[in-house]
Amino acid sequence: MGTGGLLSVNELAKRYGATVALQSLTMDVAPHEVHAILGENGAGKSTLVKILSGVVRANGGTMRLDGIEYIPHSIVDARRAGVSTAFQELSLLPNLTVAENLLLPNVSGGPFKMSRRGETVDAARQVLSKFNVTDIDPRSRVEDLSLAEKQRVEIVRAFSHEPRLLILDEPTAALPDTTWLFDQIRRLTETGVAILYISHRLGEVRELCQRATVLRNGVSTGTVDLEGINDDEIFRMMVGRAPEARFPGRTASIAERPVALEGRNLAAGRLHDVSFTLQQGAILGVAALEGQGQVELFRALAGLDPISGGTILVDGKPTAIASPQQAMAAGISYVPEERKIEGVFSGLSTAANVSLPKIMENSKAGFLTYAQDARAITEPAKAVELAERYFGFRMNDLSGGNQQKAVLARALMSDARCLVMFDPTRGVDVGTKQAIYNMMRAFADKGGAILVYSSELAELVNLCDACLVIYGGRIAAEVPRAELSEEHLLSAAHGHVDDAPLRVAS
Amino acid sequence: MSLEQDMDTSAGVDTRAASRFGSEAITIAVIFGLTIVLILGSRFISPAFGGWGQTETILFLSSFLVFCSFGQGLVILVRGLDLSIASMITLGGVLTTTWLAGSNEGLWYVVPAILVVSAAIGSISGFGVTMLRIPPFIMTLAMGIIIYSLCLGYTQGTPRGYPAPALADLMRAHFLGVPAPVILLLVFVAIAVVLQSWTVLGRRLYAVGNNPIAAHVSGLSTNKLTIGAYAISAMCAGFTGIALAAYANGATLRMGDDYLLPSIAAVVVGGSSILGGKGNFLGTVGGAILLTTLGTILAALGIEQGWKTIIEGAVILVALIILRESVYEAIRVWMGRSSTG
Numbered sequence: 001m002g003t004g005g006l007l008s009v010n011e012l013a014k015r016y017g018a019t020v021a022l023q024s025l026t027m028d029v030a031p032h033e034v035h036a037i038l039g040e041n042g043a044g045k046s047t048l049v050k051i052l053s054g055v056v057r058a059n060g061g062t063m064r065l066d067g068i069e070y071i072p073h074s075i076v077d078a079r080r081a082g083v084s085t086a087f088q089e090l091s092l093l094p095n096l097t098v099a100e101n102l103l104l105p106n107v108s109g110g111p112f113k114m115s116r117r118g119e120t121v122d123a124a125r126q127v128l129s130k131f132n133v134t135d136i137d138p139r140s141r142v143e144d145l146s147l148a149e150k151q152r153v154e155i156v157r158a159f160s161h162e163p164r165l166l167i168l169d170e171p172t173a174a175l176p177d178t179t180w181l182f183d184q185i186r187r188l189t190e191t192g193v194a195i196l197y198i199s200h201r202l203g204e205v206r207e208l209c210q211r212a213t214v215l216r217n218g219v220s221t222g223t224v225d226l227e228g229i230n231d232d233e234i235f236r237m238m239v240g241r242a243p244e245a246r247f248p249g250r251t252a253s254i255a256e257r258p259v260a261l262e263g264r265n266l267a268a269g270r271l272h273d274v275s276f277t278l279q280q281g282a283i284l285g286v287a288a289l290e291g292q293g294q295v296e297l298f299r300a301l302a303g304l305d306p307i308s309g310g311t312i313l314v315d316g317k318p319t320a321i322a323s324p325q326q327a328m329a330a331g332i333s334y335v336p337e338e339r340k341i342e343g344v345f346s347g348l349s350t351a352a353n354v355s356l357p358k359i360m361e362n363s364k365a366g367f368l369t370y371a372q373d374a375r376a377i378t379e380p381a382k383a384v385e386l387a388e389r390y391f392g393f394r395m396n397d398l399s400g401g402n403q404q405k406a407v408l409a410r411a412l413m414s415d416a417r418c419l420v421m422f423d424p425t426r427g428v429d430v431g432t433k434q435a436i437y438n439m440m441r442a443f444a445d446k447g448g449a450i451l452v453y454s455s456e457l458a459e460l461v462n463l464c465d466a467c468l469v470i471y472g473g474r475i476a477a478e479v480p481r482a483e484l485s486e487e488h489l490l491s492a493a494h495g496h497v498d499d500a501p502l503r504v505a506s
Numbered sequence: 507m508s509l510e511q512d513m514d515t516s517a518g519v520d521t522r523a524a525s526r527f528g529s530e531a532i533t534i535a536v537i538f539g540l541t542i543v544l545i546l547g548s549r550f551i552s553p554a555f556g557g558w559g560q561t562e563t564i565l566f567l568s569s570f571l572v573f574c575s576f577g578q579g580l581v582i583l584v585r586g587l588d589l590s591i592a593s594m595i596t597l598g599g600v601l602t603t604t605w606l607a608g609s610n611e612g613l614w615y616v617v618p619a620i621l622v623v624s625a626a627i628g629s630i631s632g633f634g635v636t637m638l639r640i641p642p643f644i645m646t647l648a649m650g651i652i653i654y655s656l657c658l659g660y661t662q663g664t665p666r667g668y669p670a671p672a673l674a675d676l677m678r679a680h681f682l683g684v685p686a687p688v689i690l691l692l693v694f695v696a697i698a699v700v701l702q703s704w705t706v707l708g709r710r711l712y713a714v715g716n717n718p719i720a721a722h723v724s725g726l727s728t729n730k731l732t733i734g735a736y737a738i739s740a741m742c743a744g745f746t747g748i749a750l751a752a753y754a755n756g757a758t759l760r761m762g763d764d765y766l767l768p769s770i771a772a773v774v775v776g777g778s779s780i781l782g783g784k785g786n787f788l789g790t791v792g793g794a795i796l797l798t799t800l801g802t803i804l805a806a807l808g809i810e811q812g813w814k815t816i817i818e819g820a821v822i823l824v825a826l827i828i829l830r831e832s833v834y835e836a837i838r839v840w841m842g843r844s845s846t847g
Contacts, residue, residue: 304723324725334723342723347716347784356713356724359706366706410724 005030006194007052007070007165012061013218014047021047023218024061029165034185034195036205036226039215040238040457040490045198046088048215049169052196053085054078065165076105082164086155086171088198094143099124101142102157127160131184147174155181159188167196172204173291182208200289202231202494214238231496232487239457239486246434247462248441250481257281259316260449261301261332261418267309269296270473274310278418278449283440285464286453287489293473294453295337298422301451302334303327314418328357333416335408335424339400343407346396350386351377353395353406357414380412381405383442385435401432408439419443421452425459437463457486471495530786533777536828537792544799551807560802562685568798569691570753571768572791573746575776576698577628577739578769579790583702583715584735585782586635586642590650591743591769593657594624595762598747600657600665603757608668616670620748621741627653628740632733646736657759665757673752687753695791702787711735716783768797775825796825 005028014022022044029035039045050056052063054072063070065081072078075085092101102124124138133156136149145153151174158166166188172178185195185208197209205212206226213223214237221237257279266274271293278284288294299305301312303321311318314330321327327334336342345353351373359368362376374391381388386405390398395406404424411419419440425433440450440463454460460467461484469477469492477492545564549556574591581588598620605616627649634645657665668674679686702708714721714728721728746765751757770780776793778785800821804814 302723324723325727328725336720336723341717342719345713345716345720348712352709352712356709356726359709363706367700368704368706368709414725 006066007196008064010062010064012048012051012058012063014044014051014056014058014060020218022051022058025213025215025218025220027213027220027223029194029196031164031192031194032189033211034189034197034209036209036212037196037198037215038202038205038212038234038238040455043215043238044218045215046169047218049085049087049167049196049198052078052083052165052167053087054083079161079163082162083167084158084161084163084165085167086151086158086169088169088173090150090154092142092150092154092157095141097121097139097141098128098136098145098153099138101153102127102138102160128156131156131159132180148176151175152180155184159184163193165194165196167198169198170200171197172199172201178204200494202234202496231491235487235490235494239490246437247459248437250441250463250465260314261451262313262316263297263301263310264313265310266297266300266307266312268300268305268307269293271296271300271470272473274470274473274475276451276468276475276478278451280417280447280449281444282465283444283450283452283463285460285467286451286470287457287460287467287493288453288470289493290455292470292493294470295422296473297470298334298337298420298451298453301327301332301420302336303332304334328414328416331415331417333411333414333419335411335419335421337422337426339404339407339427344395344403346394348395349373349391350393350395350398350402350406351391354380354386354409354413356410377409377413380409383412384408384439399429401428404428404432405435408436412439412443417448419448419450419452421450423453423455426455457489460484460489461486469493530777530789534786534788534792537776537789537796537825540825541792541796541799544796544803548803548806551803555803555806562688564795564799564802565688565691566685567802568795569687569694570746570750571765571772571794571798572691573694573749574739574743574765575769575772575790575794576694576702576787577735577742579773579776579778579785579787580702580711580735581642581739582770582773582778582780583711583782583785584732585715585718586732586736587646587770588631588736588739588743589643589646589766590627590631590653590740592762592766593650593653594627594740594743595747595750595765596657596757596759597627597653598624598744599751599757599761600661600747600759601744602669602673602748602751603665603667604661606667606670606673608671610670610672613670613672617748620744624744625737625741628737629733631740632736635736636729636732654759661759663759665759668756669748669752673748674755677749677753687749690749695787699787707731707734712783768794771822772797775822797822 008028010026012022012025025044025048037045037048047056051058054074054077057071057073065083070081072081072083078084093104099120103120121138128134128136128138133152136145136153142150142153151171155168155171158168171181175181189195197205199205209226211223212226212234214221214234216238224234224237259277260280261278263274263276274297276284286294286297296305300307301321303324303326306322312321313319314332319330321330321332324334351370354377355362355373358376360366362372364372370392377391378388381391384405386402386409390402395403398406408424424436428436440452444450452464464484465481467479467484467489468475469479469489471493472495476495479488479492545561546556548560554560574595578588578591601620601623602616605620606613631646631649634640635642676686681689710726710731713724713726714731718728743762747762750761754761772793773785773790774780774793775796776785776789776791778790797818800818801814804817809817
């Protein structure tokens, strides 16, 4: 095994129950190096960060730091070994001051010793100025800072532990100006620190990093020298195919159909000036890396968050959608992102979960029976291949796949003409995926319209009639069916719009 | 349907029978069983106990707790807590005696008026909890203090007047040998069970309590439903106050105090989750009767108030420990095994 580098990782693996997050990752990182980790959403990048920083333990494989076996049990343990991390989901305590956050867990001399406020603030100010941050007051509370300021505090804290290996997980996600960060990174690497740099932004990676390890479906497909490889080759390494469900065939043409749902210059949160049209019988895909504004788009169409600008048109008529009730009244049904949090009533029966949108209509003057429930949901349950014997089960006792089928059946229950689905196949088994594809196809064939976001590009390529790519809150490209390919979508999702075959949206 | 593909991957693997809310049925059976054992067991204490007469008395006494526990249960179901129940009972009692002033005149509109006033007050609590995002604990505690103080001021410290004689007579009447209050209890329980378990409103309240975010996403008016639960709770407490005033033939400012904590205990002992979203009113009824039985027996034994309260507290804790989900799972697994093998 190679021990030339600072960190060497060999066949690292992590499973969560039946889910394989990381199958086999092999790489090594040398001192002075800025090493990039590249991969699609869900390729295993964050799992790697969690294992290296001591948040979770690996199930298999080995890690060596300077030749010594490295198995961190906690974040503090990892820090002691010389590995510190600036997390993507910032790990600062919002109710404490910047100074307290920077010095935790060493704010006081011991559990019974009072902390001296003045000393803490002075020490924190020194830390901040050491890394050239002068515009953040150590006395201010973290919750009062802007996102960019919080991100810098998070990064400074990781710097301040004087690591040998520094992990930066999407450090520029909230930084408008990267000059400060890149200067600090160069200064640190000169002293021999190795940096693991996780970013979706290939431009930055090329500017900063020497080598990159590419992950695909939890497997490292290789470490490359960034000098000798072009972007297309990198994208090809990132796009993978696992044993997949069969995609149902598509209808010949949807060109002449009337428009079911249209967005004109929509703005919401980080979403700017997004326009799209969705025809009856069409499946329109949305591809984007995490956090590009797709969540805002879908939540706005579902009536969960208000739009700050633009118009939503349903069947050609401008329609106000300010609440889920209004969305449903307009014939839009939403399949939420977080099944457990936004979708499932775990304590209710499957029948009650599915029948909810129409219980008043299906009741006899407000009275319900189990038989009525079961009868009312027969049709939608059949459409998603949800077996009838699960109707009486408590939702909690169902598998994730069957729960998702129930959530989809509920979306069909409300007689929607337009389905707005956010990553409907996330975390479900192949059989359920197949059922979902079939359901989507059948829904579109009957004249329904579907807007679907998926983190699996293969789904978008094979299911959709066209695909929008959102990058930085705007539509970066609109790819017609004939030009759909994973490489194109991925490259557009990274903000590359100059590639020849892509049509740049006006 | 256009879906005749042979892709039925889910069937054939899972052979569980639909265990439709088995744990709730077990809870109810266990609680009622315990109550019957307690009543029968009390024969050993005094030969006058353990018969139908004592059972009637216990049902009669527990009816007040059952009335207010229904509302408490609905509020807990939607992840709240109603601490204004004691004051609302007092309000119901005080309004009954002062507005009726010992006469049957106006009975037909005074009783509905009291229920409407109570519901309106409950709606205010619900409004504070939902629209103003005040924690239920604080909102209902404050509302309780305000209502109590209003009662205090309105009666100048001593509630006067009497309930309508018709009400008092009703509490003493018998139909077919059964005391009228026991019949009233049965009717109330029947209506409440149907409302909570077999209506659209009840189902929606379960949905809101089980997952408020999913309920919102699914298009339910979670705020209106929550306000409704608080209104019903206040109305039930007001109704309890009317019944208590009729039974005691008068009202006092402290008449509701003995019902606040027992109403919460009855709900929780009855198998509902204090965190909301789960529970069945029959369990609450069992919990209320069990607590009343225990209190009656301890009082009959002549145990001092201090010890009585200690024992009641201990029984509630033991009941909660025994009646856990994990225990039912174990019972279910064990029964499943013994029936198949």
